[in-house]
């Protein structure tokens with residue numbers, strides 16, 4: 001059998017070891033011959049069911065991958081999801097690529113309201129990157145889904161790489177595959193020129209896209225961020241956390257001791273402070289439900305999975321319990337439910353607000369300077 005490669009992660013397809021990279025049942029390979037889309041089981045499940053099959057990129061392999069990137073004379077293109085900055089950060093990237101030039105790509109621009117200026121988003125992303133110890137040469141905003149700014153991205157890459165190879169890195173779900181596909185379409189017009197090669201000392205394969213001058217763009221395997229909300233929902237409900245369209249912010253005038261439920265996925269308590277507007281940035285289909293803080297615990301226990309959805313169906317039983325995080329807000333800040341969205345609070349030094357944010361156990365809640 002000639003060597004086949006997964007078009008998702010680039011791993012060499014194999015049918016023997018279920019726990020190793022590239023495993024695909026023999027039947028799926030046959031089927032894929034007809035469609036031309038061959039994914040390993042892990043990528044297939046992740047794409048279609050959002051199930052993580054237990055073939056993790058081991059931390060060891062991941063370190064080797066970062067080492068190889070760090071040791072190369074290369075431009076590193078780090079793709080992040082603007083909608084989920086915290087869920088997009090690659091742990092340790094700054095340390096390993098400190099000698100390399102970095103181009104930061106903020107993908108999923110289409111989700112943010114059009115009224116927000118690109119320059120503001122870029123500035124904001126630059127600040128967040130600095131906080132993570134990353135010093136990108138430049139920041140560019142794209143929508144891989146809408147094929148927006150792909151040409152500009154390629155031009156930027158070409159200017160910044162100065163004849164060097166390019167490594168595209170990102171955690172899963174940021175849209176890296178969609179972006180790579182858009183890049184391939186733009187530069188080659190066909191898939192045939194794509195090949196793969198292996199990271200030395202790992203079972204991981206990188207996808208190579210040849211450039212005119214003999215250099216390559218390498219697409220590296222996406223690293224799974226274990227704290228993403230995506231891991232707790234089935235395919236049917238993923239739409240709530242992976243918006244396809246511009247989100248329409250909704251402002252709620254809340255009195256102290258009121259609670260907002262974010263479907264059944266999270267909760268926001270306004271504990272004390274002046275009555276004020278809280279602006280929610282979530283997928284347009286996610287139903288927010290206002291109730292009294294005093295009865296909120298009982299309300300959630302009674303209605304999670306019925307009135308408060310998602311989760312639905314068999315997700316409900318496995319859904320992690322909500323964990324409470326309390327904050328005193330004295331500035332214009334966002335409370336981010338990692339991967340789900342955020343609530344903007346316009347408090348100030350003399351008008352602080354005491355709030356609590358509840359998110360599923362394992363999903364991060366982060367306080368940050370307001371994006372909008």
Ligand code: GDP
Pocket residue numbers: 107108109110111142143144145146170171172173174175176177178179222242243244245
């Ligand atoms: P990867 O795991 O990083 O390779 O991510 P994928 O390319 O598989 O994309 C993850 C999810 O994000 C999919 O549901 C995509 O349809 C969606 N997605 C990718 N790019 C964009 C984008 O530019 N805008 C929006 N709204 N969604 C996107």
